[in-house]
Amino acid sequence: xxxxYTPEDIAFRKQVRTWLEQNLPAKDIANLEERRAWHRKxxxxxxxxxxxPKEYGGGGARPMEQAIVADEMARANAPAPTNGxxxxxxxxxxxxxxxxxxxxxxxxxxxSAEELWCQLYSEPNAGSDLASLxxxxxxxxxxxxxxxxxxxxxxxxIADWGLLLARTDTKxxxxxxxxxxxxxxxxxxxxVRPLKQITGSxxxxxxxxxxxxxxxxxxxxxxxxxxxIAQTTLGYERGGRALARITTYSSQFSRLVEAAxxxxxxxxxxxxxPVVRQKLGRIWSEIEVERYQALRxxxxxxxxxxxxASGSITKLSYSEFEKRFMELALEILxxxxxxxGNSPDDFKLDIDTGVGERGGWAYAYLWSRAGTxxxxxxxxxxxxxxxxxxxxxxxxxxxxxxxxx
Amino acid sequence: MNFSFSDDQVxxxxxxRAALDEQxxxxxxxxxxxxxxxxxxxxxxxxAKLGWLGLPFPEEQGGAGLGLVxxxxxxxxxxxxxxxxxxFATVVLGGLGIELGGNAAxxxxxxxxxxxxxxxxxxALLEADLDWDPASTTTTATRDGQGWTLSGIKRFVPxxxxxDVALVPARSPEGLSLFLVDxxxxxxxxxPMVGIDLANRWxxxxxxxxxxxxxxxxxxxxxxxxxxxxxxxxxxxxxxxxMLGAARRCLDMSVGYVKVREQFGQPVGSFQAIRHRCAEMLxxxxxxxxxxxxxxxxxxxxxxxxxxxxSICKAYVSDAARKVCGDAIQVHGGxxxxxxxxxxxxxxxxxxxxxxxxxxxxxxxxxxxHLASAR
Numbered sequence: 001x002x003x004x005y006t007p008e009d010i011a012f013r014k015q016v017r018t019w020l021e022q023n024l025p026a027k028d029i030a031n032l033e034e035r036r037a038w039h040r041k042x043x044x045x046x047x048x049x050x051x052x053p054k055e056y057g058g059g060g061a062r063p064m065e066q067a068i069v070a071d072e073m074a075r076a077n078a079p080a081p082t083n084g085x086x087x088x089x090x091x092x093x094x095x096x097x098x099x100x101x102x103x104x105x106x107x108x109x110x111x112s113a114e115e116l117w118c119q120l121y122s123e124p125n126a127g128s129d130l131a132s133l134x135x136x137x138x139x140x141x142x143x144x145x146x147x148x149x150x151x152x153x154x155x156x157x158i159a160d161w162g163l164l165l166a167r168t169d170t171k172x173x174x175x176x177x178x179x180x181x182x183x184x185x186x187x188x189x190x191x192v193r194p195l196k197q198i199t200g201s202x203x204x205x206x207x208x209x210x211x212x213x214x215x216x217x218x219x220x221x222x223x224x225x226x227x228x229i230a231q232t233t234l235g236y237e238r239g240g241r242a243l244a245r246i247t248t249y250s251s252q253f254s255r256l257v258e259a260a261x262x263x264x265x266x267x268x269x270x271x272x273x274p275v276v277r278q279k280l281g282r283i284w285s286e287i288e289v290e291r292y293q294a295l296r297x298x299x300x301x302x303x304x305x306x307x308x309a310s311g312s313i314t315k316l317s318y319s320e321f322e323k324r325f326m327e328l329a330l331e332i333l334x335x336x337x338x339x340x341g342n343s344p345d346d347f348k349l350d351i352d353t354g355v356g357e358r359g360g361w362a363y364a365y366l367w368s369r370a371g372t373x374x375x376x377x378x379x380x381x382x383x384x385x386x387x388x389x390x391x392x393x394x395x396x397x398x399x400x401x402x403x404x405x
Numbered sequence: 406m407n408f409s410f411s412d413d414q415v416x417x418x419x420x421x422r423a424a425l426d427e428q429x430x431x432x433x434x435x436x437x438x439x440x441x442x443x444x445x446x447x448x449x450x451x452x453a454k455l456g457w458l459g460l461p462f463p464e465e466q467g468g469a470g471l472g473l474v475x476x477x478x479x480x481x482x483x484x485x486x487x488x489x490x491x492x493f494a495t496v497v498l499g500g501l502g503i504e505l506g507g508n509a510a511x512x513x514x515x516x517x518x519x520x521x522x523x524x525x526x527x528x529a530l531l532e533a534d535l536d537w538d539p540a541s542t543t544t545t546a547t548r549d550g551q552g553w554t555l556s557g558i559k560r561f562v563p564x565x566x567x568x569d570v571a572l573v574p575a576r577s578p579e580g581l582s583l584f585l586v587d588x589x590x591x592x593x594x595x596x597p598m599v600g601i602d603l604a605n606r607w608x609x610x611x612x613x614x615x616x617x618x619x620x621x622x623x624x625x626x627x628x629x630x631x632x633x634x635x636x637x638x639x640x641x642x643x644x645x646x647x648m649l650g651a652a653r654r655c656l657d658m659s660v661g662y663v664k665v666r667e668q669f670g671q672p673v674g675s676f677q678a679i680r681h682r683c684a685e686m687l688x689x690x691x692x693x694x695x696x697x698x699x700x701x702x703x704x705x706x707x708x709x710x711x712x713x714x715x716s717i718c719k720a721y722v723s724d725a726a727r728k729v730c731g732d733a734i735q736v737h738g739g740x741x742x743x744x745x746x747x748x749x750x751x752x753x754x755x756x757x758x759x760x761x762x763x764x765x766x767x768x769x770x771x772x773x774x775h776l777a778s779a780r
Contacts, residue, residue: 001414001474002407003702009406064406257776271777274770281769284776285696285717292695295408302406313688379677385687386680390660393675 016072039081039113056107063301070244086110086117118159120150137166146212156205178226182218242294309388316381319371326368337361425486431747437489438603444490459520467520472705477646484650487750489604491564499526506624506632528572529559539633546575553617565608579627602757638715640762645722651755652726655733689725716768723765726755
């Protein structure tokens, strides 16, 4: 056990920091074209697709190097690149499950953000029970015809392509009748409608497919393998943002401590109030424990091991923590925490939402509610932990026994 | 960067677990409830032979020269076994205290004897008002010729009744000082304080004009503040390791039980109400593991954030262990509330350590002081 960074990692961090100091956009990113330009800059510097194979434009970098880049970007409050799902989910899926032709056709354009991607998984009636999805893909000889509706599609409004899960066989058990496809979003049969969320912004969309076309050459894996492929893609995030997440928490926490120093109650700084001190001490402990856990995850990844189901512990831990953190933030900040703009400097937070306006504390607070729902709700994570790590018996479920629902 | 146990550390854990599984079964723990001394000499000698008693001390003093990560591994296993005996008191409180503050003669006198299993030690860090801040000490030490006279009352002194030496903070004319006191000396009265963890022993220690020689003081008189802070950090992290082990045992027993206990025609572990609780228990245990070994490493390596990490560790693990052990009783149902079933041995070990060496509230205040001063 040695929790010091190696001299190589320290040198690499310094190099990334210097690059960011010299290249960070001078002003806030106003539109997609500016974000693409920033994305390309990051890509040319070798900071995107770092873990992908070199032959497809990747960097073949170690997990620690990827984590350091993301961490330094968080430290500098740098804008995110675009095409997050392309880089995080679709690219790795094609790398593992795609044909040579698919790899050649798609991977470099994901890296360069020439083509933007979304993920077409969830449906209105298939959320936690994703395997019950109903969107159909019917073999029409030289192509597939797709009909159905998807929801919670991040970046759907700007996506050129989507990674699609659709049912190709209704006669087999539900997990076995799903297949995986790459679908062109720029076609008449695909209708994308932004979904306005409680934050007031639209990170997500609804996607309606009416006789949409998918080429035979865009099928990923074999028919009926879609569920298995989706299971592996969920694990691709691989702790790349493990450190960055904590750095963002700690810089937000520092802002909160400063705010508590400025705010007063009964004539004294709020930071002198023992109740507030206890709550701050608890949250800081949790941030640091998340950091220690990130180091454990990175240790595994560096050794080439996959965290597997224990990724569910990580996700459950930080997403539930984030809600507690933001609840304390708004408790301390009072009405300042609810402002959507024009916050006084002392009580301000500046977040790149990626979809237009900058976000503040209120945005972070509302957004913290999403983390325990997306990518497998906390309840689903606990099921995974219980079944796959602790080996607890599966519950009796109507869709497994064939009984009445 | 490597946050995992080395092969040697895994080997150490396995051998400690194997030895305790064999020699410190629940029946042994229960047997010690009514024992006059409260611990078994056979196991104690075995621990000396295996090198556990001298684990963190330099080789020239008969120790193994290992660090706090290794000591944490041993203590986690002791928590897992609810080990009854003065290991923590002797090695952590007494031994590390002497190693941190003692002069060559004091170290030569005590550390080889502790390592060999021939001496037991402890520290009397708490007085009636339960303030862990060393500055709160009211016990006095006055000059008596070349030596000292100590008077005061200490409470919750672990295993004082079997200790050959106790580290006693007292206020001398120079300021806060740390003394080596023989608990069997004239003027020392020990009264048992019996808590819920019967495998752990505490005493009230009354010092009534207890005489100490010129060599009874550890370090320079008046300089004990920083030494006690260091010792308290080590005790906080090492007791967290023990709480972690107790919590792990409670979790393991719970998972084993809910797989076989059937109600409504199926194992109760198949119900989400139970499964989700078990998942939360595992999350807390894993986070506690990270908190313990990060802090143990930070203290051993002299990392910049060692003091902060120690407080984070004790604050986090105190809460986590309470939740895990409490939930263990809940998922067991009625059986978990019986004296016969062993769950309470481990739950009580964690509970007994929760308020010691600073409870969560105490350490969270220290955390905020670090934060506020690091502006």
